[in-house]
Amino acid sequence: MLCLPTRFSPVMSFCTVHAVSSSHHRICKRFPIFLKLSSSSSSLSALKAMDFIDETTNNDSSYHELHLSMQGHASSGNFAKALDFLNSMRNVPGKPTVYDFNALLYSYLKSQSVLLEYVVQVYHGMERFGPTPNSSTFNVLLNGMLSLGHLKDAFVIAEKMVGGGFLPSFTSLSKVLKKMLQVGDLVNSIGVFKLMLKLEYFPTEPSLSLLISKLCEARMIQEVWFVCYALISKGHFFGAYVYNPILWALCKSGQSYNALELYYWMKRKGIVHNACSYTALIYGFGREGLWRDLLGCLNEMESDGCKPSVITYTIIIKFLCGEGRIAGALEFLTKMEREGCEPDMTTYNVILHELCLQDRMDEVVHLLDMIENKGFSPNSYTYAALGGGLLKTGKIGIACELLLGVITRGCYVDVAVYNIYFHCLCHENRSKEALYLLKKMMEEGLMPSNVSFNTILKGFCRENNISKALKLLDCFKWDENGPDVISFNTILSVACKQKKHSMIQRVLSRLKNGGVQPNAVSLNCLIQYFCKVENFSDCLKLLDYMTCNGSSPTIVTFNVLLGSLCKNGLVGIAQQVFKHLRNTGFFPDKTSYNILIHAFIREGNKVMVNQLVNDMYSQGLKPDLFTYGSLISGLCKEGKASVALKLRDEMVENGLAPSIVIYNTLLEAMFQRGTYSDIFSLLKVLVLEGCQPNETTFEILNRPMCKSWMKRSVEVAKFRELVDECKAN
Template sequence: MRFASIPAINYPHRLTRKLRFSVNYSTSCALSSVNIIQDSNTHNWKYLDLQSRMQNYAASGDLPEALETLNFMKNVAGKPSIYDYNALFHRYLSSGNVSLEQLVQVYIGMKNFGPSPNRTTFNILLNGFLSLGYLRDAYFFAEEMTKSGMNPSFTSLSKLLKSSMKSGNLVDSIWIFKFMLRLDHLPTEPTVAMFICMLCKARMLEEAYRFCAKLISKNLNFQAYVFNPVLWALCKCGKSSLALQLFYMMKKNGIAHNVCSYTALLYGFGRECLWVDLYSFLDQMRSDGCKPNVVTYTVIIKFLCDDGRIVEAFEILKSMEIEGCDPDLVTYNIIIRALCLYDRACDVLELLQLIHRRGFSPDPYTYAALAGGIMKVGKTKIAYELLRKVFTRNCTVDVVVYNIYFHCLCRNNRSREAFSLLKSMTKGGIVPTTVSYNTVLRGFCRDNEIQHALKLLECFEWPESGPDVVSFNTVLSAACKLGDLVLIQRVLQYMECKGVEPDVRSLTCLVRYLSTVGRYSECWRLLEYMICNGPVPSSVTFNIFLDKLCRNGFTSKAYQIFERIQKAGLSLDRKTYNILLRSFLRKRDINLVECLIQDMYKQRLDPDLFIYGSKISGLCQEGNISTALFTRDRTLGNGLTPSMEMCNRSLKTVMHKNKHRDMTCHGMVTT
């Protein structure tokens, strides 16, 4: 039984035979005591002797004997006193051999029958359990102390809070922190800073915000570094408005902000693309006498680049130079990556020359920014040539640069070269990651060397985190595309052997294989299993199956499955509808086409250009020109541009109808 588990001291006073203890000196214990005294022939024991004996028993951890000796003191008037109990608690807790259940019985007995615990009693119990590491029990006695009209000392509570935070128990730390605030025992500034950081790391931001507001309202002279972690955490999760409230709350109560405080808000505004607020706040920062540093400007440049505002990013770079704030390599790396993403090679060359003039040497992040940005715009050969020169010159690189280079090699049909480099990279002291292995695996699968990829999957010296589900999916996807059932079974067996659970992509690969080979019943059973047991199929999974059914003439079956998917409340996308619409248009089933299109509008989805074109063509052939023109206008309204063929078809139909009408009017066509 733990003290912390006692909601209130209302327990019945139960005596155990083992303890042989009662504070109200029951008759049975009195007789027992008399018998022992008679047997030992020690009627003349003095109180001091009993006290010494009791304390020795307690110090040795023998609580039952200590309690029995304590009972003998009843023959002395006014004994045992509260001081005797305090001595027992102190000696027993110092013994290190403590039975919590037995101490519960003693404490309950004192509460119910006396002597009542005093301040010393509570302090002994609180500090004793604290020293033994029983933090919740120590907190229980702190609460009990206040219920008895006495407050624990600041020192004891401060130790309790620090111990709780050191153990990483955030829930208990919050209890203790609130308890201290309730008693106006305010923790020291370093302790508060550590506590706030713990809340932020645990993403308990609302709780952290409330604590900060409470502390600020007490007009404490805490510095800004205590509250800055909350500002940063709020801004990083898109709550810059709440962070701004805390910022001004700090300012109103005289807490001087530092550059870190302002940078946090600028980070938040940039992350949320609130550029007007960002530039206004940057001006305020300067007017408040706080000079932006390289981190401040780098944060702004990063988000400007992420939003495609390259020109503004260069303007900030110029502002840094004017103010004498020299950019560092991190700043340049961010701009380099953005320039590569926007295919501005000339600007990249100029910036690299500037970096060289400033005395910087490209680091692994520079190479990763260059090659990664070039890769993202699809220029793998340029990225490959760049990194090849980096590796031949033995430049300092990290595992991220290696992974990008592996990707370049594999995209340029050099998977074996990538594998050879993978085996040798450990010689340079760089440990491959699961991403490294998966990149090479993907390369072999891309080169249709599936057997070799499977062999590598089984024989790689994987890190602890691999092979993971991505590794298996890479090989499984390639095997399913080939339709090689033996390979598929081998991958699945090895997956099961390694204890890796298939995800939605794994099962989507199987859906692709089963539907490709025409095993539609098994495919649907697999989908039903996923719907009932998970992982829930994605719209991609359904689209693969529906597309195969429609292409092979099973349009009615596809529509039935579509209706069942809808009833199950699963997500369907624009492509799902378009697959069915194309099939029904080929069958000239206009009613179902119209029904599906109306359903798409309800789901706030729009058909693609092909569907619109086919519908317009059908309407024109039927002579329904007004509806065809309305559909064309709707196409334009949805941001789709009708093709020239679609326009010509509509025009040809209109001209043909007008010609037919004119001929009828002149009697050249008989009805």
């Protein structure tokens, strides 16, 4: 008797049909209809099947009635009962046929409760035991998978159909391609496109345009070229609207000159460019700062009789403002008005934002008046442009006043404007006020974003009101995703700086319970915390975890770790960490080398000092003031003041002015050696270079032995008076 399972662990689909190809026993067990087809010599199986028929069907039922009953049960989703009637047809000579199987599949796929595993196993049973699937079988399955939204399965069926010598219709494949593009399955969309080309089918222009647009959006440039080349090689050419997305994709990915080549190829093929084509190139040239090419393209656009659009001009104005060239932007604004191309609010908002950044408030007021006279009304983007510009230039009070006026007047503003206002309030230590406004905003039906919450969280942390920040993190109604990793990092950073262990544990526990994964910022905060509390064991474990998971500490964290290890006498471990991270592709900076050089100088390890200095040069890093200071200090401690002086000369040759700390180190070394004439010479250099002596300098000069020697020479005495005058000043 047929036994259908009530549930399945894996979901079977045509994409995994190869997995059931070896399961002969499984198919026959679930679908006894195939027993007769698979083994005619199995009299026992046949007898059992006949017993089953005797119990469940009327031998006098006609084939037509059985067929209708099977379809009825299949249409209602009762697949088991439908199979009972299909089994019963075996009493009728020559039945069931492939058309009966097709009718079963068609009716069941039209029902509202399809279990795909049943369909797959019936199809596979037909493949193995017969009746062999025909063209109708494949079309039923293909259309059924399309209606159910199983697009990958539809594609697999289409491929099997072609493999079986049948031809899927152009309409069916076009539907598969279109639906795959709509759900964003670009990889399989390319597969369908290749299959269509194989069958000499060519996608409609809307489908082709959508395919190219989607590929361009995903930056799949190689696939775009493949599609275009495949069509061109078969003599198919389309209008500019098909190729324009490629121009845009190339220009957005920094390949403006490649886009220009495509532009001229299109022109040679007689494809007429439109405003979108030229605007794409203008965008690309502006993005890459190729102003000569941009202006050349604009001139060609106008000479070809194609009028620049508002979007074209706005793009140019935006890039000019991005470089701070507000005068040029205003010239283009005037050009737009002169040529009858009316600017829109997007154009004005770009210019307003840049005027605010340059603190040209009189021009802001003038432009706002002009906008109002033209019948435009400021929108949310206008307020964001003004508020954001004022905020960036530090005019927080003016920004607060402006945005408060906008909000209290009842002007429509979006979450972005509120976020700028929250930022302003929190900068003025008014985080509680920001939180009150956030609650009011929610009461009015405007849902804040995580940026809103995180801005206020940061404000409370800046005010050292950590308890309020934690309350906001735990108790406030966030959006459906809850606090994100930035939220937790905001509090974690403060907790780590303040070395508050219990608070760190609380944040980490909340982060874990919220299902949020710590990121590199979180781990960097913890490493710096462990360094502060000198817990190097956990610190190194965390560092190892980061490197094993493909992450790296920031250079600041790395240097904090090196400095802490060296400060605690763990120079050997610091060196191992340095080498380990170098091997993982991490690049230390000058500070990293300086920390280790200074530590090895203190230990008297000249071999390692020389090795690090040479390594520093090989990495393209030049010693800085701190490097030279450490090396000179080490030489002076060894009593090699003359070598240290040569190093000072090297510093000057490299354009570095020695600090007073370096001069004091040299003076101290000369005093210890009793070379007072060298002290006098160095003092002259010090004064001539404009380096101001400090208390340490005068302490060395006022030592009895040094003072006594200086009194013997009139020249030295006068110079000493000059140095004393520097002290008085």
